[in-house]
Each structure stands twice: as C-alpha cells, then as structure tokens.
Amino acid sequence: MAEAAVHPAEPEDIDQIARIQVETWRAAYTSLLPEEVLAGLDQAEIAEVWQETVKQGNATVYVATEGTWTVGFCAAGPAPDxxxxxxxxxxxxxxxxxxxxATLLVEPRWGRRGHGGRLLATAASGLRAIGLSRGxxxxxxxxxxxxxxxERAGWERDGMVRTLDAGGRPLREIRLTxxxxLRLT
Incomplete structure (x- = not known):
C-alpha cells in the first residue's frame, strides 16, 4: 500500500480539488441532485472558487493523498453564525x-481506506489549534x-434541518455536531 498523508492545500492542488469535487458529486449524488445540475458542473469555475478559498478564505483546505494520487479534500474553519x-x-x-x-470529499474509488478519517482528524486538530472545541x-x-x-467519529444529529434549492429540487440537510x-472508530 502506498503512503497516505494529509497536508494543507497549496495552489498546485487546486485542479485536483476541483476534479475530485466534480467526479465525486457525479458519482455519489445522482440520487440527491438533478441530472442537469451534475452535468452542468464546470471544473474550471469550481477551481476558481477553491483558488480563492485556499489563498484567502476563512477556511483551511486540507488534501489527502495516497502515494502520488490526490484522493480527497476537506475545508474547515470557524463556523459562521x-x-x-x-x-x-x-x-x-x-x-x-x-x-x-464545510466540505469533506473522498473519491469513491479511494473510499474505505482511512482518508476521510485522516482528513477529519487533521481538520479537527486545525480547529482546536485556533481555540475551537466543537464542530x-x-x-x-x-x-x-x-x-x-x-457518527463513528462521535458526532450526533442535533435536530436541525435545512432545505436548499438544488437546481429546482429541494435538498434537505441535517446538522451533526x-x-x-474525535474518537474515530
């Protein structure tokens, strides 16, 4: 098995972050998002957003790698009201x-290899380092x-639900805290 690691995103990671977002959403969210929304994802536009986030956003972006492959990413920061x-x-x-x-995605083909846990643990450590205690x-x-x-990390549903407009289709989300x-099991 190749070495797995997590590091803060650098500008050279942006294209891979955008690729992972597009490919993962298209693979994993077919039942959640309308086909036209998934088909309309523009990797170049998404890369521009991530470029701004990495350079000067309120979140820190972390990238998971396995060997030479970029396999996932996570964005975390102080929670807006x-x-x-x-x-x-x-x-x-x-x-x-x-x-x-804010987001944590691992390409499905790299799933079940600990990348999500490493990303969450690194993000949690980064949030603790700036004085935060809950996520x-x-x-x-x-x-x-x-x-x-x-839930395996010890987080629980707190009863909050919100509904987003996902291309004309409601997308209900629940909040966990x-x-x-973390206790990653």
Missing amino acids: TEIADVDGKLPEDADMVGVI VVWVPENDDVSIAFY GELN
Whole structure:
C-alpha cells in the first residue's frame, strides 16, 4: 500500500480539488441532485472558487493523498453564525468556540481506506489549534454513508434541518455536531 498523508492545500492542488469535487458529486449524488445540475458542473469555475478559498478564505483546505494520487479534500474553519444558529436564529452559548466542516470529499474509488478519517482528524486538530472545541457539519439527510461516518467519529444529529434549492429540487440537510477531540472508530 502506498503512503497516505494529509497536508494543507497549496495552489498546485487546486485542479485536483476541483476534479475530485466534480467526479465525486457525479458519482455519489445522482440520487440527491438533478441530472442537469451534475452535468452542468464546470471544473474550471469550481477551481476558481477553491483558488480563492485556499489563498484567502476563512477556511483551511486540507488534501489527502495516497502515494502520488490526490484522493480527497476537506475545508474547515470557524463556523459562521448562519451555520450554527437554531431555527429562530439564536446562537448557542459556545458560538465563538464552534468550527464547521464545510466540505469533506473522498473519491469513491479511494473510499474505505482511512482518508476521510485522516482528513477529519487533521481538520479537527486545525480547529482546536485556533481555540475551537466543537464542530458542526451539514449532510444531506439521505446520505447514510456520510452520516454514519460522522457518527463513528462521535458526532450526533442535533435536530436541525435545512432545505436548499438544488437546481429546482429541494435538498434537505441535517446538522451533526460533536467535540473536536474525535474518537474515530
């Protein structure tokens, strides 16, 4: 087995991050997103967004590799109020101690090899290093694999649900939360 690692994203990682997002969404989200949305994903446009995030975004982007292959990525940073407020807009008492996992994707063909766990552990460590103690993540409510992944890390559903417009189709997401001292099992 080739060596697996995680490192903060560099500008030369951007094209691979965009490729992973497009390929993973097209493979894993066919039941969640309309076909025209998936077909319309523009890798070059997505790369521009990630370029800005890596250069000056509020999140830190991490990249997972196995040997010479880039196999996944994660973006994490302090949680904006909109990510942690309750249904009435009220913030939790620990709002200034909460980070968000904005995205965590591993190409399906590289799944079940520990890359997701390494990415989450590295992101959690980075969030702890800036003084945060709890994290949140929003996951499509029908994405059983991702929900189970976060639950194995000790995170729990907190009862919050939101509905996004996914190309004219509603996409319901649930929020999970947990301590940043992970217990990956």
